[in-house]
Amino acid sequence: MKLVLPGEDMGNEEELFPASGSYLENGYLKSKYVGRCEISAKSVHVIPFKRIFIPKKSTKVLAQIYDISEPVALAKFQINARHSADSGDFAFLHITNISNRFLKTIREAVKPRDIIYASIINVGKNIEISIKGRDEGVILAYCGDCKRPLIREDYILKCNVCDTTETRKLSPFYDNYRGVIKWLNH
Numbered sequence: 001m002k003l004v005l006p007g008e009d010m011g012n013e014e015e016l017f018p019a020s021g022s023y024l025e026n027g028y029l030k031s032k033y034v035g036r037c038e039i040s041a042k043s044v045h046v047i048p049f050k051r052i053f054i055p056k057k058s059t060k061v062l063a064q065i066y067d068i069s070e071p072v073a074l075a076k077f078q079i080n081a082r083h084s085a086d087s088g089d090f091a092f093l094h095i096t097n098i099s100n101r102f103l104k105t106i107r108e109a110v111k112p113r114d115i116i117y118a119s120i121i122n123v124g125k126n127i128e129i130s131i132k133g134r135d136e137g138v139i140l141a142y143c144g145d146c147k148r149p150l151i152r153e154d155y156i157l158k159c160n161v162c163d164t165t166e167t168r169k170l171s172p173f174y175d176n177y178r179g180v181i182k183w184l185n186h
């Protein structure tokens with residue numbers, strides 16, 4: 001069994017076909033979900049993790065940044081969720097719940113497509129999340145140009161293909177995101 005994250009490459013179009021839970025982008029098959037990747041008859045399926053989830057304060061979650069409209073980012077739960085990503089639960093991440101340092105814009109710290117490790121801080125009408133905690137933040141980010149995963153080098157992220165660097169509010173789990181997924185699903 002192989003764990004995959006949204007946007008993760010699972011092979012190229014010359015060898016494999018996209019089936020459920022996968023899509024084609026720039027010649028590569030990518031996952032739509034946090035889930036289990038299965039390949040049968042050259043078709044790639046991603047089976048999303050599903051679990052009954054009742055949002056509670058201080059619950060740890062994984063989410064993917066879906067859109068940013070300053071000063072708020074909209075994130076979709078990808079794990080510990082009752083629904084798969086297509087009908088996922090949304091949470092709001094306010095600029096003041098991202099970092100202890102002052103941010104002018106959310107994009108200094110998170111960008112659309114990023115996978116974040118967060119905690120729920122409010123379960124009122126809207127679910128609100130925070131990534132201010134020391135262990136929280138971005139656990140996987142994709143290059144803004146070529147969409148390939150960025151490689152961590154100390155406090156910056158590098159794209160080896162485009163030779164560019166980006167910054168994020170990083171979680172210490174950036175290099176160990178599979179461990180986080182396993183822990184959340186145990």
Ligand SMILES: [Zn+2]
Nearest residue numbers: 143146159162
């Ligand atoms: Zn790139």
